[in-house]
Amino acid sequence: MRILFAGTPRVAVPSLNELRHAGHEVVAVLTRADAHVGRKKVLMPSPVAQAATDAGLEIIKANRIDQSVVARLAELHLDAAAIVAYGGLVPPAALQLPRFGWINLHFSLLPAWRGAAPVQHALINGDDISGASTFLLEEGLDTGPVFGTVTEPVRQEDTSGTLLERLSESGAVLLSQTLAAIEQGRAVPVPQRGEVSLAPKLSSADGRVRWADPALAIKRRISGVTPEPGAWTLLAGQRVKLGAVLLRPDVEEILSGVVRERDGAVLVGTGSHAVQLTQVQPSGRTMLPAAEWFRGSRREDLIFE
Known part of the structure; x- marks a missing residue:
């Protein structure tokens, strides 16, 4: 089959690589335009664009699938489009182009956590089991029929970053198998x-820790929100970023x-019992081990707001 791959962030790269290694014919890659990255705002291609360049694939860079993009996709005579975290809506004019439609890899067990941040919401809500689904893309928000799923236990030490990394690998295999089944006429969505539960994109405000909440809710x-959009609190009016807690x-x-510091551990009171900090990043500084940060604060009246 002639396949378009659409994706942007690093978690989409394993899927692109898996499709190529499995022998699928990826004729072009659709990804978002180069973006300014880091404090120095260096203009960089997306991780998927870089992977496509390394593979010698045609790259279509667009933050929005407009008429010009639709026209180029029509010229490719696509059998299917595989989409993983592209970051933009697929309009009806583009949805109808591939013979077998757009096959989306979504990092949840649908219909749970439809939306842009499924893994983050799964952890915040304390899910024990996560997973990934392949489904036929429709105009609705992650509403299409499902081809297949893969499950992944949530580990005690998981952040959204670590869990998403594992799902990006197992999901890549699922996506490749789904496309193979479609080509062989065996796929039944x-x-x-x-x-149904929804997982809208998280903002920086969602990362603020509210210490009156129970310890388990704070840990979740x-x-x-680790690594994005990041956990934080206020100390004397200044924002302080936080790593994982125990x-x-x-x-x-x-x-x-x-x-408080006890036996080398930096503890913070909550609405139930304490949590132990592992890393702290004061404003304008790098992330530090919690004990080192506490020693450097030279204060005994530390209270997070």
Whole structure:
């Protein structure tokens, strides 16, 4: 089959590589335009664009699938389009171009967590099992019939970054197998069944830790927003970024938001028991081990807001 691959971030690269290694004919890659990255705002191609360049594939860079992009896709005479975190809507005019449609790899067990941030919301809400689904793209938000799924247990130490990395690998195999089944006439998409939940894109505000919440809810939120959009709190009016935390049910007497050091561990009180900080990044500085940050603060009245 003649396949278009559409994707942008690093988690989409394993799928592009897997399709090529499995022998699928990827005739072009659609990805978002180069973007300014880092503090120095260096203009960089997307990870998928870089992978496509390395593979010698045609690249179509567009943040929006407009008429000119649709016209180019029509010229490719596509059998199917595989899409993984492209980052833009596929209009009806483009949806109808491939003979077998657009096959989307989504990092949840649909219909759970439809939307832009499924893994983040799964962790924030304390799901024990996550996964990925391949489905036929429709105009609705992740509503199309499902071809297949793969499951992945959520580990105690997982962040959205680590979980998404594993799902990007297992999901890549699922996507390749789905396209092979479609080519062989064996794929039967099944309408989604079950309770629908939504996973809208997270903003920086979603990363703020509220210390009056129970410790488990705080741990889940920090895990879910790590690495993006990032967990943070305020200290004397200044934003402080936080790494993962550990639950400390043995320490219950510290008031919420109050920071204390005990036996080399930096603890913060919550609405239930304490949590232990692992890394802290003060404003304008690099991320530090929590104990080093605490020693450098030279204060005994540290209270997170």
